[in-house]
Amino acid sequence: MDLREFRAGLDGWLDEHGPELEPRHGPDVTLDEEMAHLAKVKRLTYDAGWMRWGWPERVGGFGGSTLMRAYLGEALASRDLIEPGVYSMTEVLAPTMIEFARPELAAEMVPRLLRGDETWCQGFSEPSTGSNLASLACRARRAGDEWRVDGQKVWTSLAQFAERCVLLTRTGTPESGGKGITALFVDMDTPGITVRPIRAMHGRDEFCEVFFDDVRVPLDRTLGEVDGGWAVAMDLLPYERSTSLWHRGAYLRQRLARLLGSAPEGALDPAELGAVVQQVFAFQARSRATQHRMARGERLGPETSIDKVMVATTEQAVYDLVAGAVPADIALGDDADGDRWRTEFLYSRAATIYGGSAEVQRNIIARRLLDLGAER
């Protein structure tokens, strides 16, 4: 199967099955309903085969170019069938498992994620560990043939729905920085784990605090090397800045198309509109080039920080345009449209904060791409 065949086949399938995949929108739609809908989309696309292309056969995929995965998310986002933020977590978590888990574990678990049977989360940030990831403190001690985990995570997306967690723990001394971190694959129903959702300003409780109290994790759930968790995190981050960004681009474009189609006469300033469309075009062009590099097997690295700055800048530019064009919808709208624009506008404020802040991305660009040496 090549991309052209895949595109044609998927487009035809979505023409037929689109209606049953359509989500509801509106203030009464709960996050539970959204998650159930996403699971349904994943299951149906998996059962029809589309979700399996672009993933290795050893984890239940059909093989072939990763561009097919990029196109699947694009097609679903363009047709407004998914919200890519949650959908695209697969693009970060599955590659991590494929690369770092025992082959049998990856073969057992990854299909569950692809098929929507399970939700996974990513336990990275901690109350004292935001941008400075290497300072994390959540402790894992070796005790016989298992790890014992104590500590706390925060900003863990969808932990309350998650069956598994890719967890970064401190296994070295507290001062060991990036050298004393180990990644674990943890079952979220293990005794000792407590999840407390955090209601965010956009009205969704998709982020959580997760507490670990003497949680037992089998040794064979170690991802990568003991004390080699930094490599796992660094490997995963470029994924967070590639395919999921392509999906996000398709979604932003679709929302902008919606604004363009529905904004009242005189609501959009041509110069502002032109500038935002140019920005979206550049972002999609960049993201597309990144997808092709990934599909060719190139190793993605710090240059994806440019992509990350682009997605954040573009997303905020799109919703700033929205806020200027339909201010009453944002401020007062209690119908489905108004609620959605407001929720998305508010969520877009975080685009320069999550997944490595705008400042951290610029630090990476300065250090790694411009080779400016160390700061201070």
Added chain:
Amino acid sequence: MDDETADLLARSFERVFEGGSAADAEKALDEVGWREALEAEGAAVPPLLFARQGAANAASGALDDVLAAALAVPAGPGTAVVLPEFGRHAAPGSVRNGALTVRGLGTVRMAAADAAVVVAEEDGVLRAFTVDTGRLRIRRVKGVDPRLGLAAVDGDVSPAGPGSDVDWSGALAAGRSALAYELIGASRTMLRLAREHALTRVQFGRPIASFQAVRHRLAESLYAIECADAAAGAAVEEAGRALPAGIAKALAGRNARTVARHCQQVLAGVGFTEEHEFHHCLRRVLALDGLLGDARTLTRELGEELLRTRRMPAVPPL
């Protein structure tokens, strides 16, 4: 074009701007077979040359060749193409009652050329006329960027023939795409200068490159350049479509000013002197932005067009 051919071409183009003067560059373009490459390989060739021309702060008539090729008129070292007036993109000529009125600009080639190609509108149809440069008033413009060697061109002539029908929007697309790369080249030079300065200039006992405020300005500059570069790359892939090239030119023009602002701030006092190379780049950016439609015009017109159609423009498919 395969990677190997692109590599070979890029290496041969490196020679073009070594001499320094526009006359040297014009001669070198002939020697390295630039026009032949353009004819054989098409839209993938101009980026290789124009990025270098911009980076080297050099001038040549390469834009005339790109436009001539897109207009399907014979190109050559003695043929210049009249550009629209500064900032604008309407065809520079009009034919009324058999008389051709010309008002526009020329590249550095114009003053030395024998023939000028004028695209002119008559009853809504665009045609290209070839005019003897001796019959036009051609005045060298110094302006903000004397090194660019622009010329102001005007005149009223009677065209020798009926002219050939041309695809003006296709020519604009090809020219804008080339100019986008030239602006990106100039931007990369500004960033290089600012980066080198930041690494060597010591204040408070350390290189200023170690201060986050400075680092972030340079990061912002690279980001702005990469945005423009991404759009320009897509414009080349979609060569012939007017819209991507317009987007690329607008982004390259606007972002080059952003880069200039950050880099000049990092260069601080020395960047404000005439001894330092920086001002040549800033001048170049201001001048190039005005060729074939400036960023402000292209951006507003894009918005107006979208508001007419109420549809998002297509992007290159995956």
